[in-house]
Amino acid sequence: MAATLKDIAEKLGLHPATVSRALNPRTAHLVNAGTVTRVRRAAESMSYVPNSMAAGLRTSRSHTVGVVIPDLTNPLFPGIVRGIQDTLSRAGYTPLMVNTDNDADVEAQVVASLRARRVDGFILATARREHPLLVELSSKLPVVLINRVTDSMQLPSVSADNQHGIRLAVDHLVGLGHREIGHVGGPVWSSTGHERAQSFARTMRAHGLSTARRINAVDAWSIESARDAARRLLVANPGITAILAANDQLAIGTIEAARSLKRRCPQDLSVVGYNDMPFMDLVDPPLTTVRVPQYDIGSESARLMLSLLLEQEATPLKQVRLTPELVVRGSTARRRAPRA
Amino acid sequence: MAATLKDIAEKLGLHPATVSRALNPRTAHLVNAGTVTRVRRAAESMSYVPNSMAAGLRTSRSHTVGVVIPDLTNPLFPGIVRGIQDTLSRAGYTPLMVNTDNDADVEAQVVASLRARRVDGFILATARREHPLLVELSSKLPVVLINRVTDSMQLPSVSADNQHGIRLAVDHLVGLGHREIGHVGGPVWSSTGHERAQSFARTMRAHGLSTARRINAVDAWSIESARDAARRLLVANPGITAILAANDQLAIGTIEAARSLKRRCPQDLSVVGYNDMPFMDLVDPPLTTVRVPQYDIGSESARLMLSLLLEQEATPLKQVRLTPELVVRGSTARRRAPRA
DNA sequence: CGGCGTAGTGCAATCGATTGCTAACCGCGG
DNA sequence: CCGCGGTTAGCAATCGATTGCACTACGCCG
DSSP states (O other), X not given: OOXXXXXXXXXXXXOHHHHHHHHSTTTGGGSOHHHHHHHHHHHHHTTOOOOHHHXXXXXXXXXXXXXXXXXXXXXXXXHHHHXXXXXXXXXXXXXXXXXXXXXXXXXXXXXXXXXXXXOSEEEEXXXXXXXXXXXXXXXXXXXXXXXXXXXXXXXXXXXXXXXXXXXXXXXXXXXXXXXXXXXXXOOTTBHHHHHHHHHHHHHHHHTTOOXXXXXXXOSSSSHHHHHHHHHHHHHHOTTOOEEEESSHHHHHHHHHHHHHTTOOTTTTOEEEEEEOOTTTTTBSSOOEEEEOOHHHHHHXXXXXXXXXXXXXXXXXXXXXXXXXXXXXXXXXXXXXXXXX | OOOOHHHHHHHHTOOHHHHHHHHSTTTGGGSOHHHHHHHHHHHHHTTOOOOHHXXXXXXXXXXXXXXXXXXXXXXXXXXXXXXXXXXXXXXXXXXEEEEOTTOHHHHHHHHHHHHHTTOSEEEEOOOBSOOHHHHHHHHHSOEEEESOOOSSOOOOEEEEOHHHHHHXXXXXXXXXXXXXXXXXXXXXXXXXXXXXXXHHHHHHHHTTOOOGGGEEEOSSSSHHHHHHHHHHHHXXXXXXXXXXXXXXXXXXXXXHHHHHTTOOTTTTOEEEEEEOOTTTTTBSSOOEEEEOOHHHHHHHHHHHHHHHHHOSSOOOOOEEEEOOEEEOOTTOOOOOSOOO
């Protein structure tokens, strides 16, 4: 059906090998310049499309990268994915994207199916803290981690600086006069949640503020989960005047919990989110949040992957840290007189 | 490096062909049951992963489907993509996803690169009204259209019933007492925008209401674009008390335009969106909108694609239409006395 | 005029799985 | 004892591109 190298070769009275070389920019210099243009023209006219499966079989490189995402419908990820796609495709690579739903079994399964497709490498945005696959996987293929650095192993990674982001947020709240600041943290199994909670504690201590009993955790990065947790936190600590949530969904859940306790945001309670997902400027109240450069995280991780794939000499371990910034909107306000 | 059929065969003193048959459920019955289990066990222990590129080369089927999306960061799409992925992967297929940014050139390019990867079919969610590629493409590969039926050609498609959705919205507004209802339509090149505008006109006429001069169009599905358009519409037609926007972004832009003209939503102007993207319940005011079943659109289109790929006999042309529903929230209200 | 270097092509093996055909072998009936 | 049907398994070709090696022809130098 579709034209092959052999078809072109026959039409031109050449050998397939010559046609192959003429069409490959890296080897075209081995072929007479006139022949190259003849071949190019013929390929064009026969609308030749190289069969990447055949090429991949021969070279055992698929020009394909597995991209493992916990949940694409979390608005944090589409931006990242766009960054990955744009950068990879510019280099002739195709991302193979899969969701895991934050389920370790699903993850094992999709990783296996991507290996069957012979991906050349993996970009992992799943942020479980422990990760049995990782050791084995990274010994066989290039792996780039997104939003996570592992405790045990050194791997190439791209992430936004959580410590810095959290400090921006806490400084902002302290600057507004808040002293009793709570934290609604992410799931305990999540390395991101863990890191942000630690950064929170560290920063609070640096300000000489109490931290220990205010840290709280939920079991999913969801609005519902935060609703419960924040409610408990607020009931247990009525003196809290501000809460830093570990991401935007948790911030929204926190605001809803506050409302259910008749505490308005920002008048009675300031709330800061994290990530600055799309539309967070439009919710009520517009969310003050830490913006992470989503597209850049994606494109940087793709760039890192490409350098691992293309550099002949072993690339030195690179861990890219991007800097988040604080976006002040309507969900934070100066602390008012403590409630009666 | 990785184990191959031959490796297993040698270890077991068998021929690769036998191993292949033993491992393939469709041909396992040709092999002695005992041999099958021996092979299975060996494959397991050597952690054999079949090379899908070799299989694909031989069978010229990649078990891969190209999924072409205009813009993944449009929150409408992640839900659809999830539906596609879940359904395809359950059947052993892998989606290859690409963005086009609503650019026809980019689209041509990504389609070419997907064809080089020998995708078995295409799911197209790009909704340009005219589409030169489509004719050629659909003659060579199975194609399923999302959110679009073409004027010229009959192709398998999955979409939500725009006419029905628009009617729900208009009926709602009319029921609230509105008579002068405007429409902020999508880009003219978009088939979705076109269809919704037509449905709007039709429904308004059915209600005996004026329509002609209120229809308006913008050049992108963006908040900014709607801001300008809605402003012009409102300035030109100050009597308008309600606006139906062709999607949620346009609705948000419309609300902002109204604000800039000192018209509050919903008190002075009711606004209805379309799609019910995530977080539309949280914006200010919570958006009344037509909900389309995003996940189902994705999974139905994947199902349709699978039936095209797997059924031996030609599948009869199927055009799936899903039914949207109206979600009433805070952006619409009963019409008040006409403004002074 | 002989020999050597080089540019340009052709040859053929290779990647790993699949599959139509063939071959070996068994049991059984005539 | 022969032959036949049926079950298992091996053989070998095939998919299409890539690439190390061999070969030809030509130009150039000594």
